[in-house]
Amino acid sequence: MAPNDSAQTTDGNFAAGRRKAARYIVPVAVAGVAAATIGLVPALADSGDPDLPKITAQQLVEKMAASDTQQLSGNVKISTDLGIPSLGGIADSLAPRGGDEGSSADPQARLMELASGTHTLRVAADGPDKQRVSVLGDAAEYSLIHNGGEVWAYDSASNEAFHTKAPAEAKGSGKDSGKHEKLPEGVPTTPKGLAEEALKAADDTTSVTVDGTTQVAGRDAYQLLVEPKQSGSTIGSVRVAVDAENGVPLKFTLTPSSGGKAAIDVGFTKVDFGKPSADTFTFTPPKGAKVTEGDDGPKAREKDFGKDFKGEEGLKDFEGLNVIGKGWTSVAEISSPGGEAGAGSEAPEAGDVPPQAQQFMDALGDKVSGEFGSGTVFETRLVNALMTDDGKVYVGAVTKDALVRAADAAK
Template sequence: MAPNGNAHSTEPGEGEGTGAVRRRKAARYIVPVAVAGLAAATIGLVPAFAGSGDPDLPKITAQQLIEKIAASDTEQLSGSVKINTDLGLPSLDGLAGSLGGAAKGGQGGGGSADPQAKLMELASGSHTMRVAIDGQDRQKVSLVDKAAEYSMIHNGDEVWAYDSASNEAFHAKAPKGERDAGKGHGKHQKLPESMPTTPKAFAEQALKAAEKDTAVTVDGTTQVAGRDAYQLLIKPKQSGSTVGEIRVAVDSLTGTPLKFTLNPSSGGKAVVDVGFTKVDFAKPDASTFKFSPPKGAKVTEADDLKAQEGKQGKGAGPGEDFGKGLGMDFGKEFGKGGGDAKVIGEGWTSVLHLSGGADGAKKAPGAKQEKMPAEAQGLLDSLGDKVTGKFGEGRVFSTRIVNALMTDDGQVYVGAVTKDALVKAANEAK
């Protein structure tokens, strides 16, 4: 296999305007770069299943490798992915099952097929996934267990989740933004002026942004799922971060990120190890994304859940979150309780400060203070480390990568930083 270490840029073809070409380029490389960016911010993977020796590939600089990632036009692939997560938490399988059961029995619940409960399992332990991608309109991810399989399928306007163990399915419509993606040929779309429109520009901007807080280098080569890859090494320059280093294994031919590694600054095994064990860049068969509930399956409709919860005044339900990619803006949700959110510091040692409703309640004239039951207070005290400072008193709850400080007056500080860095941020907030 002849490696290709050069990044190419495409000039406008006959009949195409520069704006159209720029939009096409941006759409092409946003997906792999977004994946790499997410890994750099939150998760990573260890170097993958290396063969008998590191492959001998042409020398490449960090800028050239980032350009290669940005220039990747990979839109179709399939394969198997191994995930190992060690956040320092107990297994969440039982908790996820309990939530799924509660949802199943409770009014308006999504049952065991509800992704909100099922995907909690990925926060701990070892898991195997099968993935298939065919552009923006078709994706499938299956979590494979010994005796069962859980699948999430996006095919055009349809989104399904199915749990073979319980024979339950969850159905939603894809968010309108996803349904309309690519259908307007960019007629009414405008890229932000600050957004780089070529791989080289993206790489230069990324490296420039990283200069102050981050060291980015190419740290040799490896093999991932039988494919030759370069290793991009990302290391914080700041002290106080719980992130030790991040490694991104990049396919030498396609520029597709194949593996990510996040090693904590405290040492030991990787916090999260996720990467391909098998990968094929051929277009998946269309039948891969077709799904109909098996006979006798219990089907929960997201629209029905949303209607039920609207009547009960519970707001958005599992269907809405599922359709939005299972995400939520925690700071925004916290703020609904009368609080506020802001970021203290910058770079790898930035801390999210959530000033919540609890604090506001204590300051409100005549507000009645609710005392926590002794049993609950005892459990809370046993889980966290008590700390004091200018901010007052509180407790730090820790994982191997993310720590949170909850103060007695209702403030919350969260970040991928050490306990001392949290206390420092809380003191500065005062």
């Protein structure tokens, strides 16, 4: 048993050496099997796309619209890669939190964090009056709870809570439109909210097709493929996985036309259409928590949220705003740099920047020139902005060339 014995003799040396080597096969085999399992199990578990009856795009959209699922709970994973180094830092500088301005539990500041990186959310909904969204952080959680007329936000890391009254119409309209999981703040964090946004834009500029079937969170789903017919858009395609049974959108993927990783990917990783327990939606501020009452109405905030997630919509707040083109390739033209730079716009106005900052910004963007004159283009994976030297800003989800064309046309 002990190699000491066999190693004594010269004859035994070779055999003992072989036996020694043989034992090391065990850990190597264990590691190998583990590596193979990690590599193969996802491939094997992906047992092909489910076999579902054929359906047209029209029927599928109707199915979604007719969906009256009011109760669900589950986990949602959000990955965003907008090609901005770290929006977290930008968000911090644009929307200061924690200081005198407000509580760290203020939803306005916190939800901007979702615009970059990967986050896990827990959602639960029970009818139009009760919803809950929690962002799971490291050893902390940020929860938004809507229950009847009350909206609470709670940040466990700083033990701060934020309280406001829900807008009256959110209660009523929720029932009619079946927007069961739409928070009064209007944050499209769930697949359904985002799918509605994408379909709203669907007209003759858009092709909507059913692109096979898939499985999301263990449920069979149809894939709705939405593609722009126009060229020049930075948006390549939008895919929405729709539950085959009840028409609830389960996954939303936005791929930029430049290819690569999805720019926005929101999907359920676990979903349950049973009734969530009632105490999921009850919230009383814990002992010692600092509670901030929301001072401005939730409606104002609603606008701001839209701005965070849909740059173009937010830009409507700007004065002198002019939309060029239509559909996917519409470009917003902002002529007066008087307005304060909003949280949603990537390009600050040229007018009041010191020369050093101007230099720095030139380094970030590309110089372009055309009939409109010359300017600087700032590119992200989805939204591009052209800042002309005479102070106009063109922003749109279009390529650099399309942006220049729009600027030329506007001249």
